[in-house]
Amino acid sequence: MTHKYTVTGLDCPNCAKKLSGMIEKIEGVESVKLNFLSEELTVVSDAEAAALDKAVKAAGREFSRKVTIDRK
């Protein structure tokens, strides 16, 4: 399953790379694509949607309080 999110508050490509690294570590996540300029996050995961949302959002909060992640 492919899940799409909008990520706001990312200020540099480096941060985008770090954040996508954190999301990759979430259980059940197969691949992560985070486009810094279009602020789009695509996660491929077999995990249940609600659980994944929670984990992804938590990763965003943990990464920086300026970052918010919402499902598209």
Place this chain on the structure above:
Amino acid sequence: MKKLLKDGELLHILAGAVLLVAGLLLEHAWKLTLPAAIVYGAALLVCGAEVFLEAVKGIFRGQLLDETFLMSIASVGAFFIAEYAEGVAVMLFYLIGEYFEHRAVRRSRATIRSLMDINPDTALVVLDGAETEVDAAEVAVGQTVVLRPGSRIPVDCVVLRGNAAVDTAALTGESAPLDAAPGVRLSSGMIVLDGVLYAKAEKTSEASAAARILQLVQEAADRKSRQERFITSFAHVYTPIVVGLAVLVAFVPPLIVFFAFHSNVLLDWVRRALMLLVVSCPCALVISVPLAFFGGIGCAASRGILFKGGVSFDALSHASVAVFDKTGTLTRGTFTVAGVWPVGVEREELLRLMSAAESHSSHPLARAIHAAAPDAPLPSSVKEVAGKGLLAELEGDTIAVGNAALMADVGAVVPDGQEGIYAARNGQYIGAVVVCDTLRAEAKQTLAALRGYGIRRTVMLTGDAEKPAREIAAVAGIDEVHARLLPADKYARLEELTESGAGVVYVGDGINDAPALARADVGIAMGGIGSDAAIEAADVVIMNDNLSRLPEAFAVARKTLRISRFNICFALGVKIAVMAAAIAGLLNFSGGMWLAVFADVGVALLAIVNSLRMVFQKRKSDD
């Protein structure tokens, strides 16, 4: 002022700057060293608290060499060697640079978004006889949508009632409006200028043109150019190398000096090393290069040119051979019968038989013949012979219509020198018609313009007869003509050209050219988002039918590459110069470290502003 205060970033910068000035006054005007140090410390905390926090978080995540960590080490390091003002300055300048960087990034995002804001959120549909506003995503195929003046078309549709001028610029880059009347197909993203239209939805919003364009542009970011890939891999090695170098610079020379001369120069060399840390962040490149490509892709899209990735920018700029499909690409693709040469039958009878045989075919040549005798009867059966023509059963006879190969197959003898499309009845040659196509008005100019972009050789591939092909090529200014090619031959010719090592651009109208589009170094499909196979196969899709967009595609590619190349050279040049100066001790004056900070954030900012030129580029061609 209220807004400024709300902006936390700016508040930190202002507070830090005030404290830094206070510290400088205490230290230099009143010579109060200890109070000055305390004020400097406060300034560093005010500016850097958040950066330190990020750095510590980074360490726990195993990201040792990130920007925040490097800046923290540099500023704290400056404090340890009692260069308090420098330490505060490093942090302060870093914050100022970041502040402007973030603004620039936000600004370019907003611009690109507005460029791409071509999909309306809502649609007016007729529900139970009443006009109702619904979510654009909910419009179903077959529903009637109401298009009012000034509104964006929500889905691909065909006009049922009404007349209006429609602005297609967002999709095609074409400034002349389209006249919409019943039967005309419209794409989502176009804007109705005047008049009210009632139209039948042919696709859902998601499957419509605007959404597909957006998706293409989004995905383009993943197909990175050589430069973008270089930057990514470069960033991986650059920082560790510079940090390693900094460690060596800090400790090796002092050790040598200590053992050789028994003097302590550690502080001096630590200072040089700190400057290296400050310039060790590759952010100027990591942001500005992808931004230039992103801007280039957006800028091209606003002109109706869709690049499927930065990688096509490279390929276009290296291309030296341009190969064109003739029909529908160099020519209009609308044919008319220009000459009829019957043998043993009446002229009308020949046209009637040929028209009947071609009546099911959608080939442009067939349409032209059919148009010359529209009242022809329908054949009882038709068999297509790939690359040769077709055989039709009509009124008990077998009619063969096609090229010389087909005539040979059925045993008909074509008179010497006869060009055109031949016909035979039951193996007996009965004549030929010549069908003409007209060259596009802009073809000649386009070909001439392409030479200015490094195209040295132009080639035309066509299934047409030699003579008309040569005539068209001569007028257009094409160097080489390969005529009478079967679809498979076209592909083989193209393959030969690509294997010769020259960069080959293939321009086709996209409907039957998918293999060639895919094989060429850059496949350019003309004429829009209509054919899935073409979009799949092409690297660049030109939304309207106008050849003059072609040189523009080259221009955008060149400019993007030029900007990103300049940024790479500029940023690396300044950084290497500052590093060399720092190691050589040329920056060991008060304020030298400030220069190092400029080499980092200042250069990043300038590079970003340079890339923004690509984002803000206006449409020049339509003026």
